[in-house]
Amino acid sequence: MSAAGNPGFSTQSIHAGYEPDSLYGPINTPIYASTTFAQDGLNELRGGYEYTRVANPTITALERTVAALENAEFGKAFSSGMAATDIVLRVLLQPGDHLILGHDAYGGTWRLIDSVFKPWGVDYSVVDTTDAQAVADAITEKTKVIWLETPTNPALAISDIAAIADIKGAASLVVDNTFASPYLQRPLALGADVVLHSTTKYLGGHSDVVGGVVVTNDAEVDEQLHFMQGGVGPIPSVFDAYLTARGIKTLAVRMDRHCDNAEKIAEFLDSRAEISQVLYPGLESHPGHEVAKKQMDRFGAMISVRFAGGEEAARKFCTSTKLICLAESLGGVESLVEHPATMTHQSAAGSQLEVPRDLVRISIGIEDIADLLTDVEQALAQI
Structure with a gap:
């Protein structure tokens, strides 16, 4: 065709x-x-x-x-x-x-x-x-x-x-x-x-x-x-x-929804006292924001956050979400959360690539944004 x-x-x-x-x-x-x-x-x-x-x-x-x-x-x-x-x-x-x-x-x-x-x-x-x-x-x-x-x-x-x-x-x-x-x-x-x-x-x-x-x-x-x-x-x-x-076949329409959701959640997390740093290139505060604007059409749907309460707070958040599933991998239609230091990146412990233990990675899916924001907010309230 x-x-x-x-x-x-x-x-x-x-x-x-x-x-x-x-x-x-x-x-x-x-x-x-x-x-x-x-x-x-x-x-x-x-x-x-x-x-x-x-x-x-x-x-x-x-x-x-x-x-x-x-x-x-x-x-x-x-x-x-x-x-x-x-x-x-x-x-x-x-x-x-x-x-x-x-x-x-x-x-x-x-x-x-x-x-x-x-x-x-x-x-x-x-x-x-x-x-x-x-x-x-x-x-x-x-x-x-x-x-x-x-x-x-x-x-x-x-x-x-x-x-x-x-x-x-x-x-x-x-x-x-x-x-x-x-x-x-x-x-x-x-x-x-x-x-x-x-x-x-x-x-x-x-x-x-x-x-x-x-x-x-x-x-x-x-x-x-x-x-x-x-x-x-x-x-x-x-x-x-x-x-x-x-x-x-549906990559374009999915990615638009992924990005829409991620931008809103990143902004919400950036406003919360429980979070010490939001790592999302779509935020102007991100050190790579200008380069990302130059070489990317949008900023993607992956967000990592570091918790002011350290590893304990990070772990608690991961186990407190209800809609967002605690699981490895990313990029699916459903939102996922994980603790890289003990999950996907545990092999890097002790190396130059060791991941901070207060960091949580979230793969933002294409669910309704109101439901995702509600879930993130209630999980933060559990910390």
């Missing part, structure tokens, strides 16, 4: 990556639940497909859709965000190389780098990537990857993608765009080389599917990613790919 001129984001999220076939014309991408495909002759592939570990039409459609939304030429889907992270690092790094990691990265990313890649021979430096000069100072002749999250998980720090792209030299700039989604931020246009998503989050959007995707405009990197898909096998199931693609 196509439209005259350049289609808008919502149009692409619904139509990019798939054309109804000429046989039956299904509007939705079919679930090709076949491990293997008939060949017209010895190694004569019908439609380019031979074995689902190597490629499958349902998975291909998802890859093309995300690539279109990120204005990328290539896309590859994986079984999880961490599988995508692992494969990207394996493609871009070799023993003896050096990597720069942001000081507020997802705990699972740090754990993978520290416990798997470091013993493999990859050195890494933890750097405050909100300071482009600090990144420049950390680059050595062995630096092959600069790994950015922006906004970061969980402190919502903002790094200037374009500024770091200008000083990265020969290193590959990889941006984890999970918190923003391609609806709010498109890092390739700002100079990134590779963009990664945990599709478990906003792209899938319904807390019912785990996956990851990597997009790039570099044909050589894409070819290596494709080899790793088939050679290692970290692919999503076709049903997971279908669910993710279905979720993407």
Whole structure:
């Protein structure tokens, strides 16, 4: 399906990556639940497909859709965000190389780098990537990857993608765009080389599917990613790919509601004495607010807060919400709250990436805002 001129984001999220076939014309991408495909002759592939570990039409459609939304030429889907992270690092790094990691990265990313890649021979430096000069100072002749999250998980720090792209030299700039989604931020246009998503989050959007995707405009990197898909096998199931693609169709309308709600809740929390700091880039008080305005269309739906009453108050808040569910993960239609220091980021305890114990992360969903505000207010009253 196509439209005259350049289609808008919502149009692409619904139509990019798939054309109804000429046989039956299904509007939705079919679930090709076949491990293997008939060949017209010895190694004569019908439609380019031979074995689902190597490629499958349902998975291909998802890859093309995300690539279109990120204005990328290539896309590859994986079984999880961490599988995508692992494969990207394996493609871009070799023993003896050096990597720069942001000081507020997802705990699972740090754990993978520290416990798997470091013993493999990859050195890494933890750097405050909100300071482009600090990144420049950390680059050595062995630096092959600069790994950015922006906004970061969980402190919502903002790094200037374009500024770091200008000083990265020969290193590959990889941006984890999970918190923003391609609806709010498109890092390739700002100079990134590779963009990664945990599709478990906003792209899938319904807390019912785990996956990851990597997009790039570099044909050589894409070819290596494709080899790793088939050679290692970290692919999503076709049903997971279908669910993710279905979720993407409503990404734009969901993100608008997510952002509307988050802006109101951030302002409310910022007015409360129980809260010592609200970490949300949409607030003018946020140190990364101006950079976020420059490179994001809106400010997202993740909010972190630090409690004046310390860890005890943070824990009490997490266990006092009624509508907002205490659970890990983020980006679904339902609001979730968690205590990163003891949940998603507990592996970083004692490291340079240790999360403050008075910090709580909230993933704002698309419920009615009045109900969310009522729940937050009653939870604060329990502290």
